[in-house]
Amino acid sequence: MVDLPTILIADDIALNIQILANCLKDDYRLKIATGGKQCLKIAQEEPYPDLILLDIEMPDIDGYEVCRRLKNNLSTTDIPIIFVTAKQELEAEEHGLTLGAVDYITKPIHPAIVRARIHTHITLKIQSDKLRAMALYDQLTGLYNRHYLLDISQNKIARSIRYQQPLTLLMIDIDHFKRVNDEFGHPAGDTILKEVAKSLQLSSRKEDVIARWGGEEMVVFLDNCDLGNAMKKADQLRHNIEQLMPLEIKITISIGVGLLDEGETDISKMLKRADLALYNAKDNGRNQVVSQ
Ligand SMILES: [Mg+2]
Incomplete structure (x- = not known):
């Protein structure tokens, strides 16, 4: 109807x-x-x-x-x-x-x-x-889009500084996603992106902003969360995706974790650290969480 x-x-x-x-x-x-x-x-x-x-x-x-x-x-x-x-x-x-x-x-x-x-x-x-x-939203996954994430990052960072609360960011990438697309086709790739996005949403708090960063990359902002807790949280997300088996395909993710450092007033360096950590997670064999 x-x-x-x-x-x-x-x-x-x-x-x-x-x-x-x-x-x-x-x-x-x-x-x-x-x-x-x-x-x-x-x-x-x-x-x-x-x-x-x-x-x-x-x-x-x-x-x-x-x-x-x-x-x-x-x-x-x-x-x-x-x-x-x-x-x-x-x-x-x-x-x-x-x-x-x-x-x-x-x-x-x-x-x-x-x-x-x-x-x-x-x-x-x-x-x-x-x-x-x-x-505001990414059309495929329903997650926030990159534009919104960058927009909201200013508020998140200002709040974190004002209340002296730690702020962390997870940079998430689906492992071997190109191989999935090549082997099973793009519609399957899209379904997997949606399923991964849904799993991330289901295992997050309401205040966590989750965005599709581009391609198979997603970013999660964790308010009032230090590096240790962010690592635990990230590993839980990684574990959930490993169990997910969308379309009965084994999917894993790698996650880089970055913390907002003292004196920083915008997202750029934090993003770079998370990105570098993600690179190291990939380099170390994927399906793992690495911090800055
Ligand atoms: Mg009347």
Whole structure:
């Protein structure tokens, strides 16, 4: 089944909800709120709405206030809001738009026009979601991408310095990956990359940032983790991959571990040390963890 975009309709009058629902129910998954309070609650529940149709005059919290709160909340700020209201005055429309609504529809509604406008805003929302995901994630593995890792590294390093907590980085490489691709084909290679990425994610803490660095290389940032603990953690990851047997192929990884040294304010030297350690792990026979 195709996953339909989700629209949340908030209105205190059942008939208004019914009219909107009738003209949208074939193309969207609908969620209903009968007041402002309920709208704020449902907007934060999965599946998150891709768009909210918001009445202005509601007895508990009016639509303007609901809009203001949704826009001020990080988890709901990107959801487009369209006011649907009997208020015809230009001032009311202007006020709604200054609060961050993308559109303003007056009742009585014309179904074809409502459908067309909603379709436009939903399309824009889905496109911007995709762009945001592309900017952060690697498409194949779902891990963060190199760009994001470099971006976040500044925050991680600043935090590590401020709180005087150790920060380590694991540079991971799948052993003999070229041979896997040559022998089993690129689709198999892709599957193995995905399986390895999944295993790394499953055995990491929520705060660990894991990124695909490029090709078959992946990087893990370990917050508040000294070299000794990073070595242990890395060896656990190595062990898990050795047991994984994706597509019943024996896969191993080599890991180089680098620590942020005192006085360093960016990722470059730490990255170099991890890279050199990885080189040594390869040189020593692979399927092992080596520190800087
Ligand atoms: Mg109303």
